[in-house]
Amino acid sequence: MSRYKQLLFGGAMLLLMLAGISLIYGAQTLSINTVLHTLWQGGEQDFIVNDYRLPRILIAILVGTGLAVSGVLTQGIIRNPLASPDLMGISGGAGLAACTVLLVWPNIGSVWLPVVALFGGFSAALIIWLLSRWQQPSPARLALVGIAMSAFLSSCINFLLVIHPIEVNSAMIWLTGSLWGRNWSYIWPLLPWLLTLVPFSFYLAWRLDLFALGEETAQALGVDTQRLQIMALLSAVALASVSVAVCGTIGFVGLLAPHLARLLVGSRHQLVLPIAALVGALLVLSADTLARNLAPPLELPAGVLTAILGAPYFIFLLHRYKGW
Amino acid sequence: MLTIENLTIGYAGVVILDGLNITIPQGKITALIGPNGCGKSTLLKTISGSLKPTKGKVSLAGQDLSKLSHKTKAQLLSILPQSPITPEGISVRQLVSCGRNPYLSHWGGLSQQDRDEVQAALIETGLCDLADRAVDSLSGGQRQRVWIAMVLAQDTDYILLDEPTTYLDLTYQVELMEMMQKMNRRGKTLVVVLHDLNQACRYCDHLIVMKKGAIIAQDEPHKVFNSQLLKEVFSLNATIMMDPIANKPMCIPL
Numbered sequence: 001m002s003r004y005k006q007l008l009f010g011g012a013m014l015l016l017m018l019a020g021i022s023l024i025y026g027a028q029t030l031s032i033n034t035v036l037h038t039l040w041q042g043g044e045q046d047f048i049v050n051d052y053r054l055p056r057i058l059i060a061i062l063v064g065t066g067l068a069v070s071g072v073l074t075q076g077i078i079r080n081p082l083a084s085p086d087l088m089g090i091s092g093g094a095g096l097a098a099c100t101v102l103l104v105w106p107n108i109g110s111v112w113l114p115v116v117a118l119f120g121g122f123s124a125a126l127i128i129w130l131l132s133r134w135q136q137p138s139p140a141r142l143a144l145v146g147i148a149m150s151a152f153l154s155s156c157i158n159f160l161l162v163i164h165p166i167e168v169n170s171a172m173i174w175l176t177g178s179l180w181g182r183n184w185s186y187i188w189p190l191l192p193w194l195l196t197l198v199p200f201s202f203y204l205a206w207r208l209d210l211f212a213l214g215e216e217t218a219q220a221l222g223v224d225t226q227r228l229q230i231m232a233l234l235s236a237v238a239l240a241s242v243s244v245a246v247c248g249t250i251g252f253v254g255l256l257a258p259h260l261a262r263l264l265v266g267s268r269h270q271l272v273l274p275i276a277a278l279v280g281a282l283l284v285l286s287a288d289t290l291a292r293n294l295a296p297p298l299e300l301p302a303g304v305l306t307a308i309l310g311a312p313y314f315i316f317l318l319h320r321y322k323g324w
Numbered sequence: 325m326l327t328i329e330n331l332t333i334g335y336a337g338v339v340i341l342d343g344l345n346i347t348i349p350q351g352k353i354t355a356l357i358g359p360n361g362c363g364k365s366t367l368l369k370t371i372s373g374s375l376k377p378t379k380g381k382v383s384l385a386g387q388d389l390s391k392l393s394h395k396t397k398a399q400l401l402s403i404l405p406q407s408p409i410t411p412e413g414i415s416v417r418q419l420v421s422c423g424r425n426p427y428l429s430h431w432g433g434l435s436q437q438d439r440d441e442v443q444a445a446l447i448e449t450g451l452c453d454l455a456d457r458a459v460d461s462l463s464g465g466q467r468q469r470v471w472i473a474m475v476l477a478q479d480t481d482y483i484l485l486d487e488p489t490t491y492l493d494l495t496y497q498v499e500l501m502e503m504m505q506k507m508n509r510r511g512k513t514l515v516v517v518l519h520d521l522n523q524a525c526r527y528c529d530h531l532i533v534m535k536k537g538a539i540i541a542q543d544e545p546h547k548v549f550n551s552q553l554l555k556e557v558f559s560l561n562a563t564i565m566m567d568p569i570a571n572k573p574m575c576i577p578l
Contacts, residue, residue, distance in 0.1 A: 203430075203431065210422055213411065214409040216403070219372070220372055220403040222396075222399070266413040267411045267412050268414070
């Protein structure tokens with residue numbers, strides 16, 4: 001087996017193990033036998049295992065994949081190691097839109113929330129695009145613009161929360177990125193987006209490899225770079241937005257997963273994408289499992305845990321980055 | 325035949341190329357020379373289509389290049405930009421394989437013919453032993469050979485090179501020039517931006533001399549290369565002698 005296949009296999013096994021742990025541990029710890037039995041035949045733990053923990057695990061995997069693939073596309077197309085949907089304010093835009101709608105219209109339902117988040121994500125992306133057209137930004141400057149955007153958007157969200165004190169609690173939990181209370185009804189609206197956009201990003205993968213040689217070289221090799229940039233960015237924004245719609249802003253996954261994947265398998269997008277997706281799924285699932293088990297029955301938001309890992313790494317990247 | 329008619333281009337109100345008419349002779353090596361900032365690179369980028377002209381057109385065998393699809397154009401004409409980016413860790417063979425892109429289907433994947441072409445390009449440039457090495461671990465001269473191999477794998481009749489010898493040691497510069505001549509003997513038409521005037525005269529069949537976005541002269545080296553031209557274009561006082569080895573004109577600054 002090649003090293004790459006070993007990595008894929010190892011990652012998948014790790015994910016499966018983690019899923020098992022996540023099914024077993026929680027506010028109420030179950031035995032392995034109970035879990036296996038309940039998975040096949042239901043029974044008295046049916047609610048905890050099949051309606052509570054299982055959908056949550058699947059959502060963690062889907063969202064982790066979505067954020068990671070979105071990060072790979074963003075970094076590939078902006079050729080900026082600091083780029084990722086959350087640092088560029090795209091997640092913030094999606095979060096603000098979703099939060100506004102949640103506060104004004106709490107019963108919107110899980111089907112429409114992704115659509116609202118998409119609208120917010122695309123608006124934020126549009127603003128960043130306009131800003132970068134107005135002034136050709138260096139990678140570092142683009143990251144700064146994104147961070148400023150994120151800060152602005154989160155202050156908007158805070159403002160909303162302050163003027164709607166009653167709904168604050170649930171919105172707050174959602175905003176820091178939590179999978180609390182996510183059941184099957186959240187999976188179905190998420191699935192079609194991922195099932196179309198993830199394969200599509202594989203379709204873009206080798207074009208992104210050519211894009212990595214520089215825009216001019218890619219054009220010389222027959223790539224319509226403008227179309228590629230638009231398609232990849234639209235997919236990245238959509239993936240990040242629908243993920244935010246389900247779990248709020250789980251930060252740094254879109255930054256960390258692609259970096260880790262490139263460290264493991266090099267720069268070819270076809271190889272990076274599956275590994276990054278695995279890493280993203282592992283990150284979100286382990287963050288959520290920890291979040292549920294650190295102080296049961298209380299739950300920490302998973303986003304807090306990914307930030308504990310992600311923020312130092314971001315600082316490390318800033319430190320290593322020489323292109324100021 | 326590559327022809328350029330009434331080509332005008334400018335950014336933000338500043339005209340960079342002004343109504344150029346150029347014919348690139350087929351099956352020859354053409355050198356673009358002129359002082360820094362005279363528009364050589366801009367001209368090359370406009371020919372390749374990465375810059376859009378404000379006026380005028382570039383046509384290949386009577387066909388307007390801007391009307392062709394990106395892929396079709398990339399099967400006819402290739403360009404090696406001045407500073408392409410080498411992705412971290414990419415191997416020589418992978419990079420050279422990128423040259424096959426214009427021939428691939430939607431989902432990519434190299435056919436046997438593509439692999440053969442890549443192998444041929446590696447042999448041609450003497451890179452077989454390095455095929456599995458990472459490009460970023462090679463020396464500057466070897467790296468430039470890898471990019472040339474990528475262009476060879478693209479297998480186009482027209483090849484544009486933007487200052488391919490910059491930053492190379494003299495040995496590698498000569499090696500590159502000889503590689504260009506080899507490509508030319510296989511029927512390729514080359515257009516290169518060069519800084520070294522004596523190299524341009526020695527290795528190229530046709531000179532296009534530019535100054536401030538205009539063409540000052542275009543013809544064979546021995547017809548256009550004289551001290552008057554050097555004075556006019558480069559503000560350089562020089563004498564012209566015949567190179568005793570290649571019997572081409574060369575300049576010696578006074």
